[in-house]
Amino acid sequence: MSVSISVLASHSALDVLDGAKDEGFRTIAVAKRGRERAYREFPVVDELVVLDDYRDIVREAHRLKGSVFVPNRSFAVYVGYDAIEREFPVPIFGNRYLLRWEERTGPHNYYRLLDEAGIRRPRTYASPEEVDRPVIVKLPEATRRVERGFFVARDRDDLMRKAKRLAERGLIRLEDLSGAAIEELVLGAHFNANFFNSPMYRRLELHSFDRRIQSDLDGVHRLPARDQLDLDPDVRYIEVGHEPATLRESLLEKVFDIGHRFVDAVARLVKPGVIGPFTLQFVVTPELDLVVYDVAPRIGGGTNAYLGVGGQYSKLYWGRPISMGRRIAVEIKEAVRQGKLEEVTT
Known part of the structure; x- marks a missing residue:
């Protein structure tokens, strides 16, 4: 088949690659150096492109010529919405402009x-001061910014007490509370x-x-x-x-x-x-x-x-x-x- 299917080698890439092979497509996986082993071990990748950083995929997009690119969460997080919408020249399967709406804050959420x-959906609170019931607080970890520093709190006072304790342990940053998504806890x-x-x-x-x-x-x-x-x-x-x-x-x-x-x-x-x-x-x-x-x-x-x-x-x-x-x-x-x-x- 003249068209190939390409994907960032993370998240759900093996599912995409395996499905593409089942339908007779040539496959391209774009991996980060040091995280490519699975894509070498499993025989579902026809061409493996290894980069020093996922963001380099924009600069190296010419290596994906003739392919349709299937986006996943890792692509959105590591490459960034602006680069995906304005700089990435490869046809993307789906709506590339919808990816940024996965966020909880900002105008596109x-x-x-x-x-x-x-x-x-759960009720949301603009700040900890508004909290009047059990909530889940959604914010990033202090160091691994793509991972979750989520925690549950009974009320406003419990929220602040737990936030300070987690910050002291180095798990979250208190300054991130101002941009956190605070949701009613629905059981x-x-x-x-x-x-x-x-x-x-x-x-x-x-x-x-x-x-x-x-x-x-x-x-x-x-x-x-x-x-x-x-x-x-x-x-x-x-x-x-x-x-x-x-x-x-x-x-x-x-x-x-x-x-x-x-x-x-x-x-x-x-x-x-x-x-x-x-x-x-x-x-x-x-x-x-x-x-x-x-x-x-x-x-x-x-x-x-x-x-x-x-x-x-x-x-x-x-x-x-x-x-x-x-x-x-x-x-x-x-x-x-x-x-x-x-x-x-x-």
């Missing part, structure tokens, strides 16, 4: 997308819904559900309650993996509703709208309401749980389970066949 869609069961919006087939597909595995939250959960109380750990929320999940069938009506609402809202706010995969992360309350607390406007990391297996609901569309990486390749292949590649890239 996913709270605004959810509000436009009429989707319930319930957590799920990630992985969707695919298809211009070629003119439909929204629900592919799978997954859940996050976080360190050291996962380890704390495994401790008996008495040990948790004795240790009183400052729980951290570093995402290290995902696991497959299912949702009771009677709730699928609501899942499709928020999926369609999100697609319609993005079509109004961020032209040309949603193209390809996106993930809505939500809590199911005991009242069976869905409260969306996070959005991934690109392939979600949790789709890795279905690499080589395929999302459980994808079989209902395709007659066989396919991974999200393969679903992306199917869309690109169909766009090439119809001569409409410009309809799935920006």
Whole structure:
């Protein structure tokens, strides 16, 4: 096939590369030196480009000529939205202008997308002084700025007490509180819904559900309650993996509703709208309401749980389970066949 598929070698790249190979595409992976081993070990990469820094991908974009680039979270974080929108010359599968809306602060944020869609989300607070109930505070770590320095607090006083303690431990910076996202803590069961919006087939597909595995939250959960109380750990929320999940069938009506609402809202706010995969992360309350607390406007990391297996609901569309990486390749292949590649890239 004349078109190749390229990806930054991180996050969900193996899923994308494997799916591309399944559909007969040549593959290109762009890795950072010292983090390329998996992409050498697994035989799904036809060309491995190794750079000293991920940001160098803009300068070395000529090495991706003839490819369609599939963005992931690592690409957005390490390369940056301005460079992606203005400097990166390679056709991107999906809407490159939607990537910056994954943030929680600033004029382009996913709270605004959810509000436009009429989707319930946690209440947010502009400052610690406004907090009047249990909250989760979302801000970066002090040193590893791409990792999460999240913490939970009962009220305003507990928030400040915990923030000072975490800052003293070197885990967060107190000055980051002014730009932190402070959300009402909504208790319930957590799920990630992985969707695919298809211009070629003119439909929204629900592919799978997954859940996050976080360190050291996962380890704390495994401790008996008495040990948790004795240790009183400052729980951290570093995402290290995902696991497959299912949702009771009677709730699928609501899942499709928020999926369609999100697609319609993005079509109004961020032209040309949603193209390809996106993930809505939500809590199911005991009242069976869905409260969306996070959005991934690109392939979600949790789709890795279905690499080589395929999302459980994808079989209902395709007659066989396919991974999200393969679903992306199917869309690109169909766009090439119809001569409409410009309809799935920006």
